[in-house]
Amino acid sequence: xxxxxxxxxxxxxxxxxxxxxxxxxxxxxxxxxxxxxxxxxxxxxxxxxxxxxxxxxxxxxxxxxxxxxxxxxxxxxxxxxxxxxxxxxxxxxxxxxxxxxxxxxxxxxxxxxxxxxxxxxxxxxxxxxxxxxxxxxxxxxxxxxxxxxxxxxxxxxxxxxxxxxxxxxxxxxxxxxxxxxxxxxxxxxxxxxxxxxxxxxxxxxxxxxxxxxxxxxxxxxxxxxxxxxxxxxxxxxxxxxxxxxxxxxxxxxxxxxxxxxxxxxxxxxxxxxxxxxxxxxxxxxxxxxxxxxxxxxxxxxxxxxxxxxxxxxxxxxxxxxxxxxxxxxxxxxxxxxxxxxxxxxxxxxxxxxxxxxxxxxxxxxxxxxxxxxxxxxxxxxxxxxxxxxxxxxxxxxxxxxxxxxxxxxxxxxxxxxxxxxxxxxxxxxxxxxxxxxxxxxxxxxxxxxxxxxxxxxxxxxxxxxxxxxxxxxxxxxxxxxxxxxxxxxxxxxxxxxxxxxxxxxxxxxxxxxxxxxxxxx
Amino acid sequence: xxxxxxxxxxxxxxxxxxxxxxxxxxxxxxxxxxxxxxxxxxxxxxxxxxxxxxxxxxxxxxxxxxxxxxxxxxxxxxxxxxxxxxxxxxxxxxxxxxxxxxxxxxxxxxxxxxxxxxxxxxxxxxxxxxxxxxxxxxxxxxxxxxxxxxxxxxxxxxxxxxxxxxxxxxxxxxxxxxxxxxxxxxxxxxxxxxxxxxxxxxxxxxxxxxxx
Numbered sequence: 001x002x003x004x005x006x007x008x009x010x011x012x013x014x015x016x017x018x019x020x021x022x023x024x025x026x027x028x029x030x031x032x033x034x035x036x037x038x039x040x041x042x043x044x045x046x047x048x049x050x051x052x053x054x055x056x057x058x059x060x061x062x063x064x065x066x067x068x069x070x071x072x073x074x075x076x077x078x079x080x081x082x083x084x085x086x087x088x089x090x091x092x093x094x095x096x097x098x099x100x101x102x103x104x105x106x107x108x109x110x111x112x113x114x115x116x117x118x119x120x121x122x123x124x125x126x127x128x129x130x131x132x133x134x135x136x137x138x139x140x141x142x143x144x145x146x147x148x149x150x151x152x153x154x155x156x157x158x159x160x161x162x163x164x165x166x167x168x169x170x171x172x173x174x175x176x177x178x179x180x181x182x183x184x185x186x187x188x189x190x191x192x193x194x195x196x197x198x199x200x201x202x203x204x205x206x207x208x209x210x211x212x213x214x215x216x217x218x219x220x221x222x223x224x225x226x227x228x229x230x231x232x233x234x235x236x237x238x239x240x241x242x243x244x245x246x247x248x249x250x251x252x253x254x255x256x257x258x259x260x261x262x263x264x265x266x267x268x269x270x271x272x273x274x275x276x277x278x279x280x281x282x283x284x285x286x287x288x289x290x291x292x293x294x295x296x297x298x299x300x301x302x303x304x305x306x307x308x309x310x311x312x313x314x315x316x317x318x319x320x321x322x323x324x325x326x327x328x329x330x331x332x333x334x335x336x337x338x339x340x341x342x343x344x345x346x347x348x349x350x351x352x353x354x355x356x357x358x359x360x361x362x363x364x365x366x367x368x369x370x371x372x373x374x375x376x377x378x379x380x381x382x383x384x385x386x387x388x389x390x391x392x393x394x395x396x397x398x399x400x401x402x403x404x405x406x407x408x409x410x411x412x413x414x415x416x417x418x419x420x421x422x423x424x425x426x427x428x429x430x431x432x433x434x435x436x437x438x439x440x441x442x443x444x445x446x447x448x449x450x451x452x453x454x455x456x457x458x459x460x461x462x463x464x465x466x467x468x469x470x471x472x473x474x475x476x477x478x479x480x481x482x483x484x485x486x487x488x489x490x491x492x493x494x495x496x497x498x499x500x501x502x503x504x505x506x507x508x509x510x511x512x513x514x515x516x517x518x519x520x521x
Numbered sequence: 522x523x524x525x526x527x528x529x530x531x532x533x534x535x536x537x538x539x540x541x542x543x544x545x546x547x548x549x550x551x552x553x554x555x556x557x558x559x560x561x562x563x564x565x566x567x568x569x570x571x572x573x574x575x576x577x578x579x580x581x582x583x584x585x586x587x588x589x590x591x592x593x594x595x596x597x598x599x600x601x602x603x604x605x606x607x608x609x610x611x612x613x614x615x616x617x618x619x620x621x622x623x624x625x626x627x628x629x630x631x632x633x634x635x636x637x638x639x640x641x642x643x644x645x646x647x648x649x650x651x652x653x654x655x656x657x658x659x660x661x662x663x664x665x666x667x668x669x670x671x672x673x674x675x676x677x678x679x680x681x682x683x684x685x686x687x688x689x690x691x692x693x694x695x696x697x698x699x700x701x702x703x704x705x706x707x708x709x710x711x712x713x714x715x716x717x718x719x720x721x722x723x724x725x726x727x728x729x730x731x732x733x
């Protein structure tokens with residue numbers, strides 16, 4: 001048996017008497033169980049998000065103490081932003097996906113479990129190395145050559161590791177579905193991950209090539225900084241940066257349906273809109289400045305707003321028909337959508353500015369670009385926190401405390417929103433970032449974002465230590481298969497899993513079938 | 522059964538209760554059958570990422586060459602004979618690779634082994650030709666063209682070597698009886714990766730060697 005079809009640890013029989021029982025550490029490191037891998041991803045990403053945001057705050061305070069302007073070409077600024085994306089937002093969403101997607105498609109294991117574990121540990125080791133390289137004046141664009149090489153290499157390793165995790169998730173959606181669950185019946189989060197995974201793989205494939213070039217080109221520190229700016233930094237700009245938000249669309253639709261306890265109308269349309277957003281977030285062709293100043297770029301950036309608005313309309317329609325049960329998760333996804341709309345607005349303004357620069361509009365494109373990136377990064381992070389809170393009984397096996405969840409989401413909104421807004425204002429007004437006021441603003445916003453990540457970490461730790469899963473007889477409200485374990489008795493779970501999936505909401509169908517049987521009796 | 526459905530999980534065999542049977546070793550669990558097309562889907566995603574990386578390298582190569590103008594590789598001579606032969610070699614390997622897929626789908630194991638063997642032989646020949654080409658061209662890594670030239674060509678060479686390792690693994694698994702007409706995924710997945718490698722070489726052959 002090889003790596004590709006290893007039985008997951010959840011399928012293995014219990015250890016025989018007298019055999020060596022692995023320690024907790026050995027279990028965590030050696031596990032191929034998708035839930036454990038996903039939880040470790042989530043926990044680590046929240047801790048590293050806090051570190052990245054704290055580094056951003058420290059960078060702004062350093063500029064303030066030096067009396068200089070906010071320097072967005074600084075290595076601390078760029079490394080912190082890369083860190084928030086590759087060490088925070090994307091791993092958080094990927095961890096959720098590794099944990100949830102197999103359950104949503106009714107599979108006991110993720111595809112290629114050992115590859116998923118490799119993805120986790122390779123990413124974690126690379127992220128720690130990246131943080132160390134930043135501390136040694138490296139990261140991306142640092143002035144120390146060896147530390148910068150280390151920073152670039154670890155960034156490339158993170159991208160490869162995250163791509164590997166995305167391969168496992170997407171393959172699970174494609175090949176682990178139960179009988180009857182066609183792709184048109186896949187839950188929205190799984191669908192959004194199926195859309196996001198190829199975009200992440202292609203984008204990171206391209207950026208990794210530049211990292212490779214940087215390593216073999218024998219460039220000095222300044223050359224490496226240029227290589228990052230010319231070959232890698234594009235993935236943090238429109239339209240590539242949209243890829244951060246693809247899973248948020250799926251999370252939003254699933255949680256709104258969950259909150260309302262009803263099916264979302266026009267299921268296929270929602271899937272098509274998510275796929276359309278995915279197409280518009282593919283931006284490997286915009287690596288050169290020429291690629292960002294043409295009609296195709298303008299069309300991509302502006303048209304990406306269409307699926308977001310369409311989804312907002314369908315979500316509003318669902319909420320209009322059924323008053324939802326308000327929960328931190330639902331509030332979180334709506335706030336994430338708000339930030340997403342902020343990102344779309346910045347994108348549309350940037351597109352208008354590019355199409356009519358000097359004649360119709362005179363916005364500051366750099367500021368709008370940063371605003372867009374930060375809005376989308378914040379949306380992805382808050383979407384992840386909202387999903388963590390809403391699916392806590394599935395992911396963490398206990399209900400998350402509402403107060404901590406709301407605190408984390410609110411702090412994320414304030415921190416991320418403030419961080420993006422300063423650049424949005426700068427982009428609209430064209431004021432330079434040479435005021436100390438901007439340094440203070442960014443430092444406070446980044447600190448609040450770090451606090452949000454720490455609260456998220458606390459949420460995971462507190463919830464994981466709780467042992468109060470919702471009892472099976474307390475009433476079920478899950479709509480999709482991932483809730484089966486948390487809400488149904490083992491007999492009902494077996495019955496549900498043996499049934500042919502007939503709609504995108506098998507748990508809802510199962511509940512209605514049960515009620516019908518009771519009425520007949 | 523739909524194509525996404527899997528075989529039922531293996532039943533756990535209860536330990537024997539009689540004293541004689543108690544000393545007998547516990548029967549091992551039968552291996553689980555991999556889900557249909559899982560390996561193909563996984564390979565397609567990985568291949569897409571690798572292809573994107575190589576295409577980016579080729580794009581960078583072309584952009585830099587365009588900027589350098591006539592000075593590009595002015596001090597080196599790259600005869601076309603070698604790249605042409607390499608293209609021909611890989612082109613033939615496409616036929617033999619498809620022969621392997623065709624054979625395993627018809628449970629013709631003899632021809633499967635033969636086809637995989639010939640494909641690997643052609644792949645090894647390609648690796649050999651590449652090393653010869655590098656020696657003949659004499660491009661130093663320190664000259665301006667060096668890093669990009671070797672990033673593209675060595676990157677692709679690494680892909681071909683990875684394809685050879687993949688093929689070798691799949692050949693061993695076929696020998697072990699894992700693949701047949703019911704489950705040809707491993708050979709098909711290796712074929713997908715191999716075809717992508719050949720297609721990418723076609724791009725390199727035209728962009729790097731023909732259009733020097």
